[in-house]
Amino acid sequence: MKLLVCLKQILDPDVPARDFQIDPAAKAARRGGANLVTNIFCENAVETALQFREAAGGDVKITALCYGESSAEDCLRKAMAMTVDEACLVERNGNTNPEAAAVGRVLAAAIRRLEQDGGPFDAVLVGRESGDWGVGQTGGLLAEELGRPALGFVESLQPGNGGVTLRRQTDVGIEVAEAEAPFLVTITNNEDNVPRIPKTRDVMMSYRKPLQKLSLADLELDSEEIRDGSSIFEVEEIFIPTDEVECELAEGDTLEERVDQLAKRIHEVVASIG
Amino acid sequence: MFRVGGTVPFMDPTQATREVFWNIEYTWLVYVLMVPTLAVFGWGFWLKIRRWRAGQPAIRFDRPAERLQLFLRNAVGQGRTIRSRYAGVFHTLVYTGFIVLFLATTVVAIHHDTPLHIMKGHFYLIFQSLIVDVFGLFVLVGVALAAIRRWISKPNLLVYTDEASWILVTIFVMALTGFMVEGWRIAVTDDPWAAWSPIGNLFALASDPLMSDAAMQTGHVVIWWFHLVVAFGFIAWVPFSKMSHVFTAPLNIFTANLDGYGGSLKTIDFETAERFGINHLGDFTWKDLLDFDACTECGRCTDVCPANTVGKSLSPRDIILDLQGLMHRQGDQFLLNGNGNGNGSGANGSDELLPIIDQKTAVSPEALFACTTCAACMEACPVHIEQMPKIIDARRYLVMEEADFPEGMMDMMNSLESRQHPFAGTQFSRVDWTEGLDIDVMAEMDDPHEAEVLMWVGCGGALVERNRNTVRATAKLLKKAGVKFAILGREESCTGDPARRVGNEFLFEMLAKGNVETMQRYGVRKVVTSCPHCFNSFRNEYPQFGGSYEVYHHTQFLDQLLESGRFDGHDAAGSSNGSSTITFHDPCYLGRHNGEYEAPRNLLAKVGGARQVEMQRSRNTSFCCGGGGGMAFVDEPPDQRVNQERAQEAVDTGADVVAVGCPFCATMLDDGVNARRGDRDVRVRDVAELLWDAVGESDQAAP
Ligand code: SF4
Ligand code: SF4
Numbered sequence: 001m002k003l004l005v006c007l008k009q010i011l012d013p014d015v016p017a018r019d020f021q022i023d024p025a026a027k028a029a030r031r032g033g034a035n036l037v038t039n040i041f042c043e044n045a046v047e048t049a050l051q052f053r054e055a056a057g058g059d060v061k062i063t064a065l066c067y068g069e070s071s072a073e074d075c076l077r078k079a080m081a082m083t084v085d086e087a088c089l090v091e092r093n094g095n096t097n098p099e100a101a102a103v104g105r106v107l108a109a110a111i112r113r114l115e116q117d118g119g120p121f122d123a124v125l126v127g128r129e130s131g132d133w134g135v136g137q138t139g140g141l142l143a144e145e146l147g148r149p150a151l152g153f154v155e156s157l158q159p160g161n162g163g164v165t166l167r168r169q170t171d172v173g174i175e176v177a178e179a180e181a182p183f184l185v186t187i188t189n190n191e192d193n194v195p196r197i198p199k200t201r202d203v204m205m206s207y208r209k210p211l212q213k214l215s216l217a218d219l220e221l222d223s224e225e226i227r228d229g230s231s232i233f234e235v236e237e238i239f240i241p242t243d244e245v246e247c248e249l250a251e252g253d254t255l256e257e258r259v260d261q262l263a264k265r266i267h268e269v270v271a272s273i274g
Numbered sequence: 275m276f277r278v279g280g281t282v283p284f285m286d287p288t289q290a291t292r293e294v295f296w297n298i299e300y301t302w303l304v305y306v307l308m309v310p311t312l313a314v315f316g317w318g319f320w321l322k323i324r325r326w327r328a329g330q331p332a333i334r335f336d337r338p339a340e341r342l343q344l345f346l347r348n349a350v351g352q353g354r355t356i357r358s359r360y361a362g363v364f365h366t367l368v369y370t371g372f373i374v375l376f377l378a379t380t381v382v383a384i385h386h387d388t389p390l391h392i393m394k395g396h397f398y399l400i401f402q403s404l405i406v407d408v409f410g411l412f413v414l415v416g417v418a419l420a421a422i423r424r425w426i427s428k429p430n431l432l433v434y435t436d437e438a439s440w441i442l443v444t445i446f447v448m449a450l451t452g453f454m455v456e457g458w459r460i461a462v463t464d465d466p467w468a469a470w471s472p473i474g475n476l477f478a479l480a481s482d483p484l485m486s487d488a489a490m491q492t493g494h495v496v497i498w499w500f501h502l503v504v505a506f507g508f509i510a511w512v513p514f515s516k517m518s519h520v521f522t523a524p525l526n527i528f529t530a531n532l533d534g535y536g537g538s539l540k541t542i543d544f545e546t547a548e549r550f551g552i553n554h555l556g557d558f559t560w561k562d563l564l565d566f567d568a569c570t571e572c573g574r575c576t577d578v579c580p581a582n583t584v585g586k587s588l589s590p591r592d593i594i595l596d597l598q599g600l601m602h603r604q605g606d607q608f609l610l611n612g613n614g615n616g617n618g619s620g621a622n623g624s625d626e627l628l629p630i631i632d633q634k635t636a637v638s639p640e641a642l643f644a645c646t647t648c649a650a651c652m653e654a655c656p657v658h659i660e661q662m663p664k665i666i667d668a669r670r671y672l673v674m675e676e677a678d679f680p681e682g683m684m685d686m687m688n689s690l691e692s693r694q695h696p697f698a699g700t701q702f703s704r705v706d707w708t709e710g711l712d713i714d715v716m717a718e719m720d721d722p723h724e725a726e727v728l729m730w731v732g733c734g735g736a737l738v739e740r741n742r743n744t745v746r747a748t749a750k751l752l753k754k755a756g757v758k759f760a761i762l763g764r765e766e767s768c769t770g771d772p773a774r775r776v777g778n779e780f781l782f783e784m785l786a787k788g789n790v791e792t793m794q795r796y797g798v799r800k801v802v803t804s805c806p807h808c809f810n811s812f813r814n815e816y817p818q819f820g821g822s823y824e825v826y827h828h829t830q831f832l833d834q835l836l837e838s839g840r841f842d843g844h845d846a847a848g849s850s851n852g853s854s855t856i857t858f859h860d861p862c863y864l865g866r867h868n869g870e871y872e873a874p875r876n877l878l879a880k881v882g883g884a885r886q887v888e889m890q891r892s893r894n895t896s897f898c899c900g901g902g903g904g905m906a907f908v909d910e911p912p913d914q915r916v917n918q919e920r921a922q923e924a925v926d927t928g929a930d931v932v933a934v935g936c937p938f939c940a941t942m943l944d945d946g947v948n949a950r951r952g953d954r955d956v957r958v959r960d961v962a963e964l965l966w967d968a969v970g971e972s973d974q975a976a977p
Contacts, residue, residue: 012692
């Protein structure tokens with residue numbers, strides 16, 4: 001069996017509030033002092049795939065795929081340290097478009113290329129959403145591009161009779177489904193798919209393993225078109241919301257007076273907010 | 275009725291002596307028996323030495339002068355053994371008794387088997403009779419005291435084995451039978467020098483009215499041979515029992531680690547190592563293996579272990595003893611497989627090599643991950659066994675080979691890997707604390723070399739709310755004293771201490787190399803830090819990665835500044851600390867690991883005349899706050915919290931300020947003191963904060 005896991009490198013969502021900066025002109029977050037990390041749901045997806053491989057006990061091959069800047073190599077190396085078998089980076093080269101539709105097209109093209117070379121992927125795993133924009137559409141749009149059935153919010157994959165048994169989170173509880181390849185799932189987190197810490201030996205090995213790199217041109221995609229051509233939304237403005245606290249003390253000589261005053265002011269404020 | 279020998283005036287004391295082997299026939303049998311005795315003795319030790327030699331290399335015969343000094347102090351001089359009063363007393367009695375009795379036997383041998391008939395005259399009377407009798411009594415009393423402890427008071431720290439009891443019985447019997455034969459000889463021969471052997475003489479006086487000369491003479495022969503057989507048996511047994519410590523302990527002390535506990539972890543060559551960390555005996559160094567055999571089962575290490583004290587399963591004594599047992603059980607298997615090449619995998623039956631980490635023994639993952647690396651065990655061990663580095667060796671295996679460790683440590687390591695600090699979810703950046711202080715950041719300086727000192731802030735100082743005031747106080751004090759310093763700001767990464775103590779040596783090495791590179795870029799020579807963990811890494815560990823600096827803990831540096839009058843004009847005595855009582859908590863990595871106990875106390879002594887009180891466990895016996903070894907990142911069970919145990923001790927001194935010198939101690943004790951202070955107002959404050967209160971100006975905070 002062959003699994004493919006998509007990864008995204010994002011700005012560390014745990015960056016201390018004061019270190020988070022935005023570039024209003026570019027309408028995007030600035031790197032500033034923040035670190036780059038693998039999106040957590042993507043890591044959950046890697047972990048889910050690894051656990052599937054362990055449960056299947058045999059011939060399961062996992063490939064990690066990332067569309068990102070060259071720094072995203074780190075994410076792929078880490079996935080390899082977690083013992084993913086192969087990794088491929090599609091280099092974005094400064095093309096900053098964050099849009100799911102564009103990303104979906106690029107990933108689909110890359111997947112088709114990888115399938116040409118190594119045979120079809122039975123399952124494609126995508127993180128349910130990313131910790132930067134949180135749009136949560138890449139999985140669905142990628143499934144559309146690939147023409148595969150897709151299921152969202154999956155938390156585990158287990159080898160089932162003949163196919164794969166999926167557990168997915170829904171508003172009313174856990175749904176268990178049987179799936180036949182090929183399919184796509186978006187992965188959410190639960191306590192069992194917390195990404196593992198790699199063994200040191202595997203970390204060292206990950207730097208010795210080959211890592212395939214593809215450019216948009218290799219995939220016969222026009223980077224201009226990828227940037228402009230698939231917009232389904234536009235960022236109007238981006239800003240950091242400010243908390244403004246105004247403090248007013250209720251005045252009065254006695255407790256009663258102050259309570260009266262307070263009640264009056266609450267009335268006024270509520271009325272003014274309307 | 276009275277026998278008064280040596281004082282009879284007509285007798286010439288220069289002629290005093292006695293007949294060796296009086297009443298004994300077939301003395302040649304002694305020599306015949308001695309052969310197998312010594313053979314077994316030699317074979318036993320040869321087995322041990324062969325086993326040790328199967329270990330990995332370690333350099334432990336360098337610096338002979340220092341080693342000799344240590345040997346004289348703590349082996350010959352029993353420096354550490356006597357730290358414990360009761361055990362110190364009885365051990366000294368038995369130890370000195372053994373030495374004297376051994377010398378006496380040697381004297382007999384020389385007298386009898388060589389032409390040197392030295393056993394006569396004043397030497398015979400004073401040494402061979404009087405002194406030997408007194409020290410023989412020492413042995414009896416010492417063993418009796420030990421027996422009272424083992425059989426009556428039964429403290430927890432001992433291991434209650436039959437072997438230990440038999441050792442006491444055997445030694446007692448040897449000493450007692452020695453006095454019996456001496457007494458009967460005196461009685462039967464009417465020894466004119468009897469008064470010089472007071473204990474033997476007592477025995478003679480007691481036996482005389484009860485027994486005939488013939489009975490005594492027969493008794494003498496029987497007991498004499500019995501004494502000899504027991505003694506020879508004991509000698510043959512020594513290498514197979516904990517009595518082997520008589521030889522292994524001095525050797526272990528001679529080959530002890532001379533570099534302090536702070537520099538006691540091994541480095542790993544990741545390029546060549548076949549395994550990371552240790553899970554097989556053969557991967558230990560010969561010195562580690564010697565450690566196992568040197569253990570006297572005294573239990574002092576476990577007695578002082580903070581994790582053990584609060585009820586966790588960690589027991590350094592049992593770790594050492596279980597590994598010793600494993601080593602003995604594994605015997606030749608271990609030799610074959612662990613033959614020093616670190617290669618435990620292969621065709622030669624390696625599957626039977628038992629792992630050292632075993633849920634069913636004291637070396638369980640749970641116990642290993644309870645260690646705070648405080649080194650109290652190492653400081654307490656009378657024979658200088660190195661327990662903590664072995665715990666780290668095993669942790670390394672679990673972390674790097676098995677990726678198996680507690681959850682809190684996992685988050686910490688994840689954060690270290692992706693954010694170069696261990697505090698996942700912190701709300702602060704590395705420079706937030708500098709707000710309003712105008713502090714130079716090396717990267718932003720025209721000439722970073724202008725900074726004479728690098729103030730190393732440390733993750734615990736910059737990123738944990740509670741400690742930002744400490745680093746602010748330190749920076750303000752440096753400024754006030756006119757020190758030209760700068761910080762690395764965002765370029766600072768964790769020194770790697772938490773990674774190293776948890777066992778992730780690989781991560782530590784990456785962080786260390788990164789920091790050394792950054793500091794090299796700015797030509798850093800002198801470092802001041804308020805974190806003892808960073809301090810320890812710089813001082814003892816970074817030199818291995820090419821980073822050698824003049825390193826100061828902030829209390830050391832501030833103490834120097836204060837001494838040289840750099841805070842003059844601001845009389846500390848007038849400060850608001852005047853009325854408080856302060857107790858200082860020694861951080862493990864400043865005190866035990868690096869031997870600095872005075873600087874913080876000196877500073878406190880000058881802080882506004884505050885009264886200093888000491889906790890019962892202080893200085894080298896200080897009790898860990900519970901935060902070292904990555905434990906600050908682990909949730910301890912509510913009833914097993916090391917910090918609360920320590921906080922209680924601090925609160926019990928009656929102090930209203932608990933002074934600390936470490937960001938980890940500060941947070942751990944803050945929590946602990948809040949849980950244990952009751953209605954009293956007890957506050958935890960860094961020495962730098964207190965000093966700033968005393969000598970600072972405008973933004974003084976009331977304590
Ligand atoms: S270093 Fe401290 S916590 Fe660890 S075993 Fe020794 S005494 Fe116990
Ligand atoms: S390791 Fe040292 S302190 Fe611990 S029981 Fe053995 S001899 Fe005593």
